[in-house]
Amino acid sequence: MQALKDRIAAEGQNLGSGILKIDSILNHQIDPKLMFEMGEAMAAVFRGMNVQRILTAEISGICPALTAGYALNVPVVYARKLKPITMAGPVYLETAPSHTKGAQVNLLVAAEFLHPHENVLIVDDFLASGKTLAALARMVRSARANLVGAGVVVEKSFESGRTYMQQQGFDIPIHSLVTITSMDDGKIVMA
Numbered sequence: 001m002q003a004l005k006d007r008i009a010a011e012g013q014n015l016g017s018g019i020l021k022i023d024s025i026l027n028h029q030i031d032p033k034l035m036f037e038m039g040e041a042m043a044a045v046f047r048g049m050n051v052q053r054i055l056t057a058e059i060s061g062i063c064p065a066l067t068a069g070y071a072l073n074v075p076v077v078y079a080r081k082l083k084p085i086t087m088a089g090p091v092y093l094e095t096a097p098s099h100t101k102g103a104q105v106n107l108l109v110a111a112e113f114l115h116p117h118e119n120v121l122i123v124d125d126f127l128a129s130g131k132t133l134a135a136l137a138r139m140v141r142s143a144r145a146n147l148v149g150a151g152v153v154v155e156k157s158f159e160s161g162r163t164y165m166q167q168q169g170f171d172i173p174i175h176s177l178v179t180i181t182s183m184d185d186g187k188i189v190m191a
Contacts, residue, residue, distance in 0.1 A: 001041050001177040003034060004153070005190055014183050018128065018159060026125055026153060027060045038177055039067020042123060042151040045175045046072070049148040051121040053077060055114070055136055057096075057107055064153050065123040072121075077114065079107035079136060092142050094135035107135050114143035127152040127176060130161030130168075137170045149173040156180045157191070 004025075013021040025031060042064065054076045056065035062078050069076035083091070083106075090111040098105045114120070120140045127133055133150055140147040147170065155161065155176035162174055179191040 001038065003037060004178050007034065008178060008188065008190065012188050014186050014188050018156060018183055020154065020180065020183065020188065030063055035063050036067050038064055038153060040071045041177055042068040043071030046121050046149055046151060050119050051148060052119045054121050054123050055140060056123050057132055057136060060125040061123060064125060068123050068151065077109060079109050081105050081107065083108050092139040094138050096132040096135040109139055114139060114145055116144040118145045119148045120145045121148055122150040125153050127155040127161040127174065128159040130164030133161060134165060134168045134170065147172055152176045154178050154180060158182055
């Protein structure tokens with residue numbers, strides 16, 4: 001997606017250790033027009049897959065998932081990091097490492113929002129190691145729903161997240177709007 005590539009080239013910052021700061025685009029400030037363009041681009045890829053629900057992770061995955069959900073006219077569920085007192089009943093719980101927090105985080109979804117045999121698309125902000133994506137995919141599997149694919153805003157292909165997903169038994173279509181192939185020497189190299 002050229003508009004997103006242009007914004008990352010102009011505003012993205014390589015903070016080292018594989019951390020890409022795109023706070024002015026996605027992770028702190030939101031550009032609504034660009035976000036809806038991203039949602040439509042994501043929906044265009046997955047429109048023929050009979051998506052019935054989108055699953056994402058709190059917090060930076062919510063905006064791209066919401067705009068993709070809007071374009072596909074399906075509900076969006078996000079995995080919470082903390083269990084609120086309003087989340088009663090059974091939950092799906094997985095853990096995943098947070099690259100920016102430097103620790104494991106919980107991901108919780110109330111069972112009432114993931115249904116057996118439903119076609120679920122995962123949408124998230126980044127695909128790096130693949131561990132967050134795999135945790136969300138395990139939730140879909142635990143719910144006995146059908147994982148039809150995953151869409152990400154930015155993929156850091158040098159961290160091998162796609163390979164990790166396949167190694168975990170999730171051989172699904174994965175689409176990224178922008179792929180970063182290297183962040184060596186302070187640079188941001190996009191495919």
